Amino acid sequence: MTRSIGRSNVDHRRLARWHLALALVMGLWGGLDALFLRTALVTPTLGRLTAETYNAFFTTHGLTMLFLFALPAIWGVSYVAVPPLIEADDVAAPTLGAVAFWLQVPAALSIRAGTIGGILGVAGLEPVASGWTLYPPLSVLSANPAVDALLAGLALVAVGTTLTAWTLLRTILREREVRWLEVDTFTWTVLTAAAMSLLAFPVLAATVALVLADRTLATGFLLGGGGPQVWQHLFWFFAHPLVYIVVLPPMGIVSHVLPRFAGRKLFGHRSSVYSTLAIGVVSFTVWAHHMFVTGMSLPVRTVFMLTTLAVALPSSAKLCTWLVTLWGGSIRYTAPMVASLAAVGFFVVGGVTGVFLAVVPINVRYTGTYYVVAHFHLLLAGFVALALVAGVYYWFPLLTDRRLEPGLARLHVWLTVVGVAVTFGALLLVGLAQLPRRVATYPAAYAPLHQLATVGAYVIAAAQAVFLANLARSLWLGDPAPNDPWALESGPSHTREWK
Amino acid sequence: MTQHPTDAADRTDPIRIVCLVALATSHGLIRLAERYLPEFVVAIGSGPIVAGALVSLGLGVAVAASRHSSDADAGPTSDLAPAAAAVASVLVAAVGLLAWAGAPTLDALLGTPLSALGWLAVGIVLLQAWHVRGPVRDLWPTDTRAAAPPSSAVPARDEASIRRGAVDGRRTRTVVGALGLAAAAVFAAAAVASAGGVRTGFVLVAATGAAVALVGAIALGSAGERTSILTARVLGEGLEGSNRDGESEARRNETTTAAPADAESPLGAVSSAASRLPDRRRWAVIGDALVRVALAGSWPFLILLVVEYRSIGLSIGGLSLAPAAVFGLFVLAEAAGAVVGAVAAPALASRLDRRAVLAVGLAVVSLLPMGLVAAPSNAGIVAVLFALLGCRTAIEPLRPTVGESARVAPVPGPRLPDAVGTAVQVAVVPAPLIGGLLYAVDPIFAFTIATTVGLLGVRELGRAFAFGRP
Numbered sequence: 001m002t003r004s005i006g007r008s009n010v011d012h013r014r015l016a017r018w019h020l021a022l023a024l025v026m027g028l029w030g031g032l033d034a035l036f037l038r039t040a041l042v043t044p045t046l047g048r049l050t051a052e053t054y055n056a057f058f059t060t061h062g063l064t065m066l067f068l069f070a071l072p073a074i075w076g077v078s079y080v081a082v083p084p085l086i087e088a089d090d091v092a093a094p095t096l097g098a099v100a101f102w103l104q105v106p107a108a109l110s111i112r113a114g115t116i117g118g119i120l121g122v123a124g125l126e127p128v129a130s131g132w133t134l135y136p137p138l139s140v141l142s143a144n145p146a147v148d149a150l151l152a153g154l155a156l157v158a159v160g161t162t163l164t165a166w167t168l169l170r171t172i173l174r175e176r177e178v179r180w181l182e183v184d185t186f187t188w189t190v191l192t193a194a195a196m197s198l199l200a201f202p203v204l205a206a207t208v209a210l211v212l213a214d215r216t217l218a219t220g221f222l223l224g225g226g227g228p229q230v231w232q233h234l235f236w237f238f239a240h241p242l243v244y245i246v247v248l249p250p251m252g253i254v255s256h257v258l259p260r261f262a263g264r265k266l267f268g269h270r271s272s273v274y275s276t277l278a279i280g281v282v283s284f285t286v287w288a289h290h291m292f293v294t295g296m297s298l299p300v301r302t303v304f305m306l307t308t309l310a311v312a313l314p315s316s317a318k319l320c321t322w323l324v325t326l327w328g329g330s331i332r333y334t335a336p337m338v339a340s341l342a343a344v345g346f347f348v349v350g351g352v353t354g355v356f357l358a359v360v361p362i363n364v365r366y367t368g369t370y371y372v373v374a375h376f377h378l379l380l381a382g383f384v385a386l387a388l389v390a391g392v393y394y395w396f397p398l399l400t401d402r403r404l405e406p407g408l409a410r411l412h413v414w415l416t417v418v419g420v421a422v423t424f425g426a427l428l429l430v431g432l433a434q435l436p437r438r439v440a441t442y443p444a445a446y447a448p449l450h451q452l453a454t455v456g457a458y459v460i461a462a463a464q465a466v467f468l469a470n471l472a473r474s475l476w477l478g479d480p481a482p483n484d485p486w487a488l489e490s491g492p493s494h495t496r497e498w499k
Numbered sequence: 500m501t502q503h504p505t506d507a508a509d510r511t512d513p514i515r516i517v518c519l520v521a522l523a524t525s526h527g528l529i530r531l532a533e534r535y536l537p538e539f540v541v542a543i544g545s546g547p548i549v550a551g552a553l554v555s556l557g558l559g560v561a562v563a564a565s566r567h568s569s570d571a572d573a574g575p576t577s578d579l580a581p582a583a584a585a586v587a588s589v590l591v592a593a594v595g596l597l598a599w600a601g602a603p604t605l606d607a608l609l610g611t612p613l614s615a616l617g618w619l620a621v622g623i624v625l626l627q628a629w630h631v632r633g634p635v636r637d638l639w640p641t642d643t644r645a646a647a648p649p650s651s652a653v654p655a656r657d658e659a660s661i662r663r664g665a666v667d668g669r670r671t672r673t674v675v676g677a678l679g680l681a682a683a684a685v686f687a688a689a690a691v692a693s694a695g696g697v698r699t700g701f702v703l704v705a706a707t708g709a710a711v712a713l714v715g716a717i718a719l720g721s722a723g724e725r726t727s728i729l730t731a732r733v734l735g736e737g738l739e740g741s742n743r744d745g746e747s748e749a750r751r752n753e754t755t756t757a758a759p760a761d762a763e764s765p766l767g768a769v770s771s772a773a774s775r776l777p778d779r780r781r782w783a784v785i786g787d788a789l790v791r792v793a794l795a796g797s798w799p800f801l802i803l804l805v806v807e808y809r810s811i812g813l814s815i816g817g818l819s820l821a822p823a824a825v826f827g828l829f830v831l832a833e834a835a836g837a838v839v840g841a842v843a844a845p846a847l848a849s850r851l852d853r854r855a856v857l858a859v860g861l862a863v864v865s866l867l868p869m870g871l872v873a874a875p876s877n878a879g880i881v882a883v884l885f886a887l888l889g890c891r892t893a894i895e896p897l898r899p900t901v902g903e904s905a906r907v908a909p910v911p912g913p914r915l916p917d918a919v920g921t922a923v924q925v926a927v928v929p930a931p932l933i934g935g936l937l938y939a940v941d942p943i944f945a946f947t948i949a950t951t952v953g954l955l956g957v958r959e960l961g962r963a964f965a966f967g968r969p
């Protein structure tokens with residue numbers, strides 16, 4: 001049923017493969033940026049690099065990883081798994097889905113225009129170096145045409161993501177063949193993330209339009225007295241929900257994979273669904289926690305601190321369902337399971353560091369330091385990326401009808417886990433020492449910690465090489481996947497997607 | 500995972516391939532870091548004496564540790580967890596490389612009073628875990644180091660297959676080791692060139708080595724208990740292999756027949772073991788040992804010679820490489836020479852007079868330090884000299900101090916007693932320190948002495964071969 005051809009020649013599996021292929025390519029590119037950063041930080045001085053180059057690398061790394069790796073990867077995993085999970089024939093509007101995807105390709109080229117121009121030696125075009133947050137006045141006043149290309153690319157991302165979210169939402173609402181009570185937790189997270197995208201990405205489009213207007217028409221929306229703060233409010237009203245759009249489906253993957261290899265049913269299905277919805281709503285009310293040092297009044301800051309702390313509650317509920325599910329289970333350490341378990345571990349560390357960051361006085365002290373870098377990478381690289389890895393491994397047979405070599409898959413996961421732990425553990429220590437982030441130089445005493453972080457980053461890179469080798473091997477050898485690839489037929493948790 | 504895969508499936512086991520690639524690469528990077536260490540020592544403000552002392556410290560720790568662990572090998576518990584020991588040694592080596600990378604500022608971070616040189620010493624001690632207990636400790640080059648105990652975790656086979664396996668295994672270990680060294684040499688040259696100096700370049704090599712070693716440790720660990728056997732087989736080591744093929748067999752014989760030696764002092768044991776050797780055998784061993792001392796006393800300072808003293812740079816087209824980067828290319832030439840030597844070794848040994856091959860080979864190795872001093876300042880010529888140095892792998896199986904089986908050795912005789920082997924290793928230990936002292940006096944002086952000592956060794960060897968006498 002799921003493997004039959006849909007109404008158009010674009011089916012959900014093809015959409016999934018496109019998105020995941022784009023995510024893979026852009027993830028490698030963004031990872032390369034990170035490797036350059038980490039290599040530059042091996043020594044405390046700049047060496048041959050300019051500070052501008054360094055700034056460009058962390059800017060493109062952030063933009064690429066969030067918009068061109070995490071989002072497509074999440075939509076890819078959603079496309080492959082959601083239709084079979086809700087017993088839909090296919091996605092609701094495959095052509096719209098395809099258009100939305102193909103918008104991401106010019107978007108990617110446009111966002112990376114600065115890098116491409118720099119490599120090809122196009123005069124005047126150089127990588128954007130203003131940070132992924134594009135704070136004015138820096139972003140408005142920059143003479144670099146790559147900034148305009150970047151803004152246009154972000155607008156395309158906003159349009160494409162909105163269309164993708166719409167496609168997935170309609171699929172779940174219209175094509176669903178199972179009752180609402182039977183809808184699984186992963187689909188609920190995709191539904192929530194899609195709904196959030198419909199609200200958040202138009203805001204991104206509007207904010208991007210403001211900067212573009214300021215740059216080309218000299219409208220001055222964002223340059224006056226309160227202009228930069230207006231931008232920050234608009235940007236973070238979009239960008240904090242973006243974080244949860246990126247975090248919720250991985251939570252759903254973990255909730256899906258964990259019980260299957262623990263020989264259990266997910267404990268607290270309802271609480272899991274409610275916490276998903278709660279996170280979806282509350283995450284629109286916390287954006288100003290990114291602005292505790294922009295001169296907001298204390299009462300306002302306190303309110304945002306409390307709403308931010310409130311997000312911790314549904315998140316902890318999720319953690320409880322995972323831990324109780326694991327309790328007493330007979331665990332099979334397959335690659336998706338190891339990745340999920342590690343993701344839960346990183347979720348705890350990343351979450352706890354985040355709770356401290358929500359507290360205004362602590363935030364004021366640490367917001368400009370590596371502590372923040374460590375916190376959000378523990379969540380994004382440690383939790384989101386590893387959960388996505390778990391999802392890709394778990395559903396790979398559904399995606400390609402092939403199987404991956406399980407030993408290499410486990411090795412990839414273990415290398416990634418150790419690499420992430422070493423890198424961001426070291427950066428957490430650097431952050432606790434309050435070293436400022438986004439600076440290419442640092443006091444020489446911290447060189448050993450930065451070197452340790454670099455070693456971890458290289459291990460992460462080697463891990464992805466192992467993944468690529470496994471992928472190539474699987475596509476080359478064409479090992480067909482068995483019907484019930486994870487031997488779940490006799491297990492207690494339902495296996496709708498493998499029927 | 501409990502099933503036992505066939506040998507064919509074994510060879511293509513992707514995990515094992517990852518293990519091998521990671522370990523061979525870290526082998527190369529560790530060796531390159533060691534080669535660059537003296538230059539780094541100079542870059543942070545010390546001199547050749549300190550560099551030589553550090554290298555000697557490493558050799559001394561390795562000898563002590565290998566004696567200790569070979570004693571432990573005799574016990575029944577030693578093979579309890581060879582995989583765990585392999586993983587641990589790789590992890591310790593990774594920490595050692597991190598200590599090297601961070602040496603200049605670890606004191607400032609941790610509040611320790613060790614100084615940069617102290618941390619370099621810590622790193623060198625930790626790295627001996629790699630050389631003494633590491634899973635790829637038998638990869639070429641082994642002759643620049645004190646000897647490590649042979650791995651004994653492999654069941655013995657019949658003698659013919661041991662010998663065949665030993666020859667194949669040696670060649671494989673040389674080629675794999677040289678490939679790892681070559682890859683690392685290219686990386687080091689690029690790192691030093693792009694970082695614009697040896698300080699950052701050395702840190703990059705060490706940090707990358709630590710990362711690759713960590714990858715190797717995880718891959719070893721994820722392959723579980725199969726690995727020690729798996730890597731051993733790919734490296735042709737499964738058949739009593741080490742660079743002293745069959746030495747453990749000798750040790751076994753010795754422990755059963757030469758037990759009374761225990762009563763003597765170590766020095767007495769050496770002299771009585773040596774006096775029991777036939778004269779020719781003793782001269783051959785002394786001669787070869789002298790060449791080893793000469794090489795150990797000069798090779799740490801090759802980098803200082805070509806980078807600091809002679810400043811041999813290279814410019815091709817618009818690209819000009821600093822001497823410190825060019826040194827990486829010289830090591831690449833040496834690795835290429837090693838492959839050529841290893842491939843040519845069986846042909847040389849079977850077609851020509853082994854004694855002549857050995858004597859000429861050792862003479863060439865001994866003359867190379869002088870050659871490097873006297874050669875014109877041309878990177879191409881120096882690279883050829885380095886390649887010749889690498890070609891010493893051709894004579895490696897014939898060398899009297901490696902305890903080769905009687906049929907292959909040019910000087911027939913019983914297996915080299917353990918005490919004599921240890922004495923040779925101990926004699927090599929102070930060579931780098933003395934070399935550093937001499938180099939500090941005058942580089943030409945140091946390299947002349949090295950060549951002289953080497954040639955004295957060749958003369959002893961000639962005595963053993965009794966050239967010109969009936």
Ligand SMILES: [Cu+2]
Pocket residue numbers: 239240243286287289290
């Ligand atoms: Cu936020």
